[in-house]
Amino acid sequence: MLQLRSIHELSQIPGPVSLAIGVFDGVHLGHQEVIRAAQEHAVQHHGQAVVMSFDPHPLSVLRPDMMPKRLCGEKLRARLLAEMGVAGTLLCPFTCEVAETSAEEFVRSLVAACRPLGCISVGYTWSFGKNRSGNIHSLMDLGQQHDFAVYGVPPIRLDGEVVSSTLIRDAVTVGDLVRAGALLGRPYSLLGQVIAGRQLARQLGFPTANVRPEAEVLPPFGVYAVQARIADDWRPGIANLGIRPTVESDVVAPALEIHVFDWEGDLYGQDVEVRMGTFLRPEKKFSGVEELLTQIRTDVTRARSLLSA
Structure with a gap:
């Protein structure tokens, strides 16, 4: 083009x-x-x-x-x-x-x-x-x-x-992504470049890619079942949208941290599009890494079930 x-x-x-x-x-x-x-x-x-x-x-x-x-x-x-x-x-x-x-x-x-x-x-x-x-x-x-x-x-x-951009912004802001997708005529998604992270999730056994979204209008912070577009193939996964309060002590720009199921590879510097699916839970601060890891396992199990249905 x-x-x-x-x-x-x-x-x-x-x-x-x-x-x-x-x-x-x-x-x-x-x-x-x-x-x-x-x-x-x-x-x-x-x-x-x-x-x-x-x-x-x-x-x-x-x-x-x-x-x-x-x-x-x-x-x-x-x-x-x-x-x-x-x-x-x-x-x-x-x-x-x-x-x-x-x-x-x-x-x-x-x-x-x-x-x-x-x-x-x-x-x-x-x-x-x-x-x-x-x-x-x-x-x-x-x-x-x-x-x-x-x-x-x-x-x-x-x-x-x-149908208007204003109507879609309102739907996205309140988390009605089904409505946003209907108005868009396609599943609602975010696109951004994968940036370097702290690699804590990799140490916990759930390697993630940290995507910095282009969009300025974002849905509510929290954990979502998602599909990530990698090499023109849509792959299921899970994502946390927000500021990761358990592991970040300073205020940071919102990031979309995605874990793609059953996939390994290096995405640094690449643009990744992520279709935002079912909202699983709000973002929260856990007491420590062990509590966070337990919750991640629960989230992954639920996301796999939803995306395979």
């Missing part, structure tokens, strides 16, 4: 270019419909679909006090888009200067860069340009002027509610 970092780099894509534009935090069911509309146009017109997003999140520049926590980081989003068959991504820098660009200027820059611009697909309520002056109706007018198609994808509803 080709990864672009500026609008002028769109000239590298064989046209017509079908652009899906949005923040796409989480790549949930609604986002997927916006992207599929661009992909379908690309297939019909023998072009290429490109997903265009912004870095940092526009609200971090326009309204920092309203900036939401990220559901997923850039690496997981790129992985999800690649799995959807997206030809390329454009992560456009969002600055104060970009925020001052009018809706017309923004569209003209896309038209000038693409060879040619075939369509723009967005959510129906999307707004853009200085002071959010552009909307789906003005975008359609600009499409007529510059000869590109416009798709305004209506909201997707699930159980009567509009």
Whole structure:
């Protein structure tokens, strides 16, 4: 998948270019419909679909006090888009200067860069340009002027509610990962790089990998039955999400410590995706290592049973 970092780099894509534009935090069911509309146009017109997003999140520049926590980081989003068959991504820098660009200027820059611009697909309520002056109706007018198609994808509803990143953040925060997965259209997961740990769990007979999650929105701290993606194979395991109060005396950043059943290997430095399954118990501080080890054995037995069912 080709990864672009500026609008002028769109000239590298064989046209017509079908652009899906949005923040796409989480790549949930609604986002997927916006992207599929661009992909379908690309297939019909023998072009290429490109997903265009912004870095940092526009609200971090326009309204920092309203900036939401990220559901997923850039690496997981790129992985999800690649799995959807997206030809390329454009992560456009969002600055104060970009925020001052009018809706017309923004569209003209896309038209000038693409060879040619075939369509723009967005959510129906999307707004853009200085002071959010552009909307789906003005975008359609600009499409007529510059000869590109416009798709305004209506909201997707699930159980009567509009699917949104906000709704998913709320579900994740309270630990309703089944609901979060339904809204995402896939099992809820965290991705992060495996970092060096204290290797205490290895000494106890349960070697673990310490994953530093990309996401800023995390489910409740505790122990979960999980599946970890290793070499494109999903393997069952158990994980502790939190700050490990029994073995850490100082406040540390939250980590996802995973033990993969019946597997040995070195994951240091690798990015590992972990599907978060059944919540087994809250994180707690034990009186010592022996009590912790007894609880780990109990947790592993329960997780194995749940994951084999």
